[in-house]
Amino acid sequence: MSYSQERLLQVLLAPQISEKATRVAEKNEQVVFRVATSATKPEVKAAVELLFKVQVASVQILNVKGKVKRSGRSVGQRKGWKKAFVCLKPGQEINFVDGGIA
Template sequence: MNQERLMQVLLAPQISEKATYVADKNEQVIFRVASDATKPEIKAAVELLFKVQVESVQVANVKGKVKRTRHGLGRRKGWKKAFVCLKPGQEINFVAGE
């Protein structure tokens, strides 16, 4: 796989209360990824960027919320979420300085 492409696959870590709970319970990390990203690309990108071993990847498409504006109804863009399961003993730390 092209290394430039792998650098563009992961957009941001998804940090929320639910994501933290999932990370603690299942040894998974949640990422916001490019909408056209595939599971093998996501796995390769995480292994390349964070130097960890990935066991599996699950993907979910999140629909954009419908919002009301003064011009009627509008819709936010949808996005893709990846649940990356790490092999036992592996860890990704997003907090700098620790």
């Protein structure tokens, strides 16, 4: 399937950098991204391959529910978002410190 380059550039929002993401990256050769809520697995795969020039083995997507927040009596809720775990093929690497490509 081919996607428009415009759409692929809107799919990835930001790398998700946390303790869990770092642990997963070291152990499983995976990279974690925050993605658009309408993104699909094939779109995320195509976007990562286009932007970082690496080969993707698989993609797992997770919906993160927004937290319920209170301020006095009023109760609100943060927006939910989507997280993608991108598994790279052996020997592939994405380095965000050097500006993307390793």
